[in-house]
Amino acid sequence: MTSGIGERVLRKEDARHLRGTAQFVGDIKIAGCWEAAFVRSPLAHARIRGIEKPDGLESRVFVAADMPDVLPIRAESSLPSYKQSDYPALAKDKVRYVGECIAICIAPTRAEAEDIAESVRVDLEPLPPVASIDTALEKNPPLLHEEWGDNLFLTTEFNSDLSEAKKNAAVVIEREYNTARQCMNPMEGKGVLAHWDTKYDQLVVYTSTQVPHLIRTGISQSLQLDQADVRVVAPDVGGGFGYKCVLQPEELSVAWTARHCNRPIRWTEDRREHLTAGANTREHRYKLKAYADKNGRLLGVDADIWVDIGAYSVWPFTACLEAAQAGGNLPGPYDLGAYSCRTYSVATNKPAFTPYRGVARPGVCFAMELTIDAIARAVGKDPLEIRRLNLVQAEAMPYTNITGKFYDTGDYPSAAVQAADMIGFDTFRKRKEEAARDGRFIGLGLSSFTEQSAHGTKVFAAWGLPLVPGYEQAMVKLTPSGSIEVKSGNHSFGQGLETTLAQVACDWLKVDIDRVKIVMGDTGLTPYSTGAYASRGMVMAGGAVSKASEELVRRLRIHGAHLLQCDPEKTEIKDGRVVHGQASVSFAEIADAWYLHPDRLPDTVNTAGLEVTEGYKPDIDTGVFTYATHAAIVEVDPDTGRVEILDYVIFEDCGRRVNPMILDGQSYGGAAQGIGTALFEETLYDSGGQPLTSTLADYVLPGPSELPSFRLGHSESPSPYTRHGIKGVGEGAAIAPSGAIVNAINDALAPLGAELTQIPATPHRVLEAIFEAKEQNRAGASA
Template sequence: MGMGNEGKTSGKGVGARLLRREDDRYLRGRGRFIADMRLPGMLEMAFVRSPLAHARIRGVTKPAEGGASVFTIDDLTGVKGISANSGLPGFRSSTQPVLAQGKVRHVGEPVAACLAENRALAEDLAELVEVDFEELPAVHDMTRARDADAPLLHEHWDENAFLESTVDIGFEDAARDAAVVIKRSFRTARQCMAPLEGRGLVAVWDRHLEMLTIHSATQMPHVVRTGIADCLGLDQGQVRIVAPDVGGGFGYKGILLAEEVVAGWLAMKLDRPIRWVEDRREHLTGNANCREHSYEITGYAGPDGELLAVDCQAIVDSGAYSIYPFSACLEAAQVASILPGPYRMRGFRCKTWAVTTNKPPILPYRGVARTGVCFAMELLLDAIARELGLPAEDIRRRNLVTADQMPFTNITNKYFDSGDYPQALERALEAIDIDGVRARQKGQSGVKRIGVGFSLFCEQGAHGTSVYHGWGIPMVPGFEQATARLTPDGGLELRVGVHSHGQGLETTLAQIAHEEIGIDPAKVKLVHGDTAYTPYSTGTWGSRCAVMAGGAVGTAAAALGDRIRRIAAHLLQARPEEVILTDGFAKVGSAAVSIEEVARTWYQKPQLLPNDVDPRGLEATEGYKTVRDTGTFSYACHAVVVSVDLQLGHVELLDYVIVEDAGTMINPMIVDGQVQGGLAQGIGTALFEEMQFDSSGQPLASTLADYHLPVASDIPRTRILHMETPSPISRFGQKGIGESGAIGPPAAIANAVNDALAPLGAEVNQIPLTPERVLRALAMGKAAAE
């Protein structure tokens, strides 16, 4: 593994708290996002979007004036719809037309594309398009989607479900011995991911190269390239996708967009650049597309709190279409495989349905199904603990997989690579001052009551081929590649196929290169997000970049290091294995030659090269795969103290502790940033964010005045404590951490609220925890007591 502890000694490698290199341009407002791009001759695109959730389209009338700049599906000759079918048995297939064809299936579905010199004019034009709709009854409640009288969204199906699946691992036998059986119903809300920057793209056709370039705010340029070429009938060599600066992804930009296909076709047809920038209203009304789950869950436990078995029926509201590449089955399949969390159990049964409804198609949001299953599992554990009179920590101590069991294969065959889950709990208990909190709780009688809650979970990151190929979806991650290239002036170019949109990869990957070959991270340039420049990658998703791109960069940099050593050894009259790369120099004892000199020698003074020089030069592309492709398992314990105002149902977060094990941290500040940012989103899920739909499928919020995102003043003082158990399967022991912060908060906060309310006989089981829900729970508790 290259240089070993270079980073520790130089303060710039793996483990260093380096300031983020990209922040200089972001903080000065010098990033370049889609909305900053203006190309000569560019037209802006606005969409006529469906105002109805479910309707047949009898006809579309273009305006007499400007109608030539309005395009419907009938105009888009030769364009295929988007198909993302799973190979799982029983999966019902569907195709999403890139503009509505005959029917609309959710509010906000694009019906026609309108082009004009600027966005305001394009919106003016869109207003003049008349669509003759025949409204159909809508499916708005996932629990009723499969009813016999429910209207069918996809009329060739026999029921409104993409997939139904069942897992049963020794359930009956394990449940038989239970001393307590606790049943609960849990619901999570449909959310908008709300990145600061919405989606956006500029499509450009190059007649000379016969190439379509789409600049797109995407997390996965290479996957989008494949999808675009497929839909437009182009060779993949004719398609280039470029992701510029991207203002947050979170899964929202891990998708092939209908808008990309439409813009690509129009750019080719009209030979003019076409831009579309999603606005907040489009985002809110047409893209509330994540998190909505329903659980009927039963826990079976022994008298001491041993978890014997869990039985669950879960529904995921997957919306109207199956999205590319993840498909409509990802989230429900995850529910069935990760519900057991970090706990041991003897039996497990889980039936899931990915149902289709007249809502935007579901996308995997940061944490994907984990936020929901963590909520369900952790609330169930607390309910069992309350029934048995156990403190919340005891039931977790009793059931957590322990350090001496690692590596551990759990009941659903997940391979936990390393860690000490109980220690995370104990550290959180200490940091939150559990004894102090419990003492303050004694004899509480006022309007405000405090409660303490916990959640524990593990996060599978960088999962690979063996996890994905079984689903038969359009994308299966394999090897990850990177190119490391020394420039003639001794700088280092890294080329990776993932994309950084807030993760700090321009910094962390430079640190990894430094770790391997001692080059100053300030001299490292990351080239990413462009299919023309970078090796193929499935992109940035699933907490995979630190492990996969990091591993690939480490491997490529090490290969480059060998070539540098060979040249340096010749210049220093030494053997290559004697050369140490450190601090920008190749050194043998007290003799040294700079990396710049090595580069100059290769590129400009080849007469000085040794006869046995590696002719491939100072550029290495290497591939990487983890030791096992079952994923790294980071994990965390969240602990929170809340105050609940019994008169208002208002929940205030008083203290928050996260104990996180990211394995080896490449840059602890970036890990903290990831956890802190995720926490803010998790608090939104727990307390505020909810897109409600009425019975006709209309979204009930269209601005941020109605859809409540967490703001700075909602985020409590938070302490993030780290454990660093190296992963045995990754290059530096690092684990994927990107989603963790968003997973734990709803469970921990709801458990804390329930802890506060328990003496009053009240319990909340649905998020977000609005005042109305808390007050209703209190009223039900009061009624039950009377």
């Protein structure tokens, strides 16, 4: 039995997770390992006047002055007007957010290390904090990086002529939209364990990361070591979502301390550290003006987008990826004739901004989808009709949109119709009227999007990033016993990549999936890869495994044909065997001949052997585009502001599905995170830059009782530019929920004239919108 592409194969990695035998950073045991704790800044903005180590424990505490050979994290960019920030492993002269690392303390146990950290005295001179976009941009504001002269990492501008759109517009929609700051909250926090391997004279760093090869590069640069002197191992990783795809200052401090003290050192992030000092994300502000004709045809959009980036630029994605993605992706799946957009990447006294599942697109989808519904209300048509009118049509594919996004394949209007049909769009108005007679407020919302996945060299180079991915590498090997070993420099942290890469190999080699072993996450064992981000895993790593497997099949047929005494072109691969007519040889027999009995092979044998390493990237470099429409039905309690999701539908197309079961799981997980964005999750700060959501009692995550029973529908429009027609799908389901849910809330509250334009749509904000509508109604009546 084979387990190739398209099969609902159970995940290979689940056995060790379910049995508790998986190894995360916290599980690794090395003799003599000590634990680390950090002294972190209690102030958002301050100068460091002095640091006093506790008497007798000076050798257990290290500060920036102890590490003169450690270079700061420097995320450079070639974009004009970009301002770089040096992000120190340990704060040197100044702290720029609450939780910034000032000192690392080590001891045999974490409790002892925390006790030492408590006894370190830091003399801080408070400085005026910059806790919001408004403060950062006011006249003569406090400056995070004085040498800049302002608080802007970067501004960008995209301009096309809006004059015709303005002249022909019968409807003009103006809105301001706001999205909240969030934390990623993977099940496993960040963790790192480092030690010096005396046998290989090499720094070995175990770290919970999505990008082991990139972290090796970053550590070697900052510690000024040759990359051959650094080995990075990513063991089992308990979720990443983007948080674990950047170089963390804690990784540098732990690695330096381990080498300096000549002992293994480990640090594992606790939840409070994550919520207060971990990377933040999602905080956007939009001022948007949309122009449409009397039928609701979208003519043009003019937008300003501000992103609260925090204090530092992260390596390698910089502080500017979020705004660049927002400006480039705001048009989404719509056929837009004119578009102008200005983006501002704003520095504030908050933790550094990190790419999070969907990178900017949850925000732009929210803004655009609410605008589409506002147009529908303005022209008196239903939101499905307006989407069908404005979405890129199937016959236009492939389609290059106004910002240069190349949409490869798909039928966007059909996905919207399918989602609407699944949720009962045509009968919903009657259902809503019946609910209204019972005093209930229910509403239906739609949200459509595209997800750019596996974008490559030219795209990243155009963003000016220090990371520019090229050819993804993979190695596929026939072992001496006849099984298959696959090595990939990519990594799996919950997305099932061990299983799906094995399925790709099985598709070519026609073996059972139990005969395929996947090796990932170790720079000492695997070919180079920039790692797992941007929904690139299956397109890039899967493509590389496919290409290597294809070449291995070719070699196996040659060796098998010699043993069968036939023409290789007349053989085929079946059930782990090379077959010619009624005769066949097993992979094990071929392996035995190559590795152990080469006397059975001719002197002219191909000496390339049965280990194949290949590089791969798609035929286009702009990425391939998954798309979907989400539909939600909600009920709103106008007395409490509580929102309940009654039904939720996802209709998506990600090209050829490698493992439909895993794909469904990705959709469930992404939609759950999107619902958190829409209704619950918000990292709050006061005017002094102090975090107000430092525990999971304050930072609300959706649980089973808050999530609906998702219903999924799929179509397949394979990409002609990738192996097997695969497109990325890892981020998609997290993009659309805010648009669908808030559109549904606004539909439910339409009889009251209330409209939400900010997420999360907490009960407080829902009630605010209702009260504001009532005040406006009273003012209108009195006038």
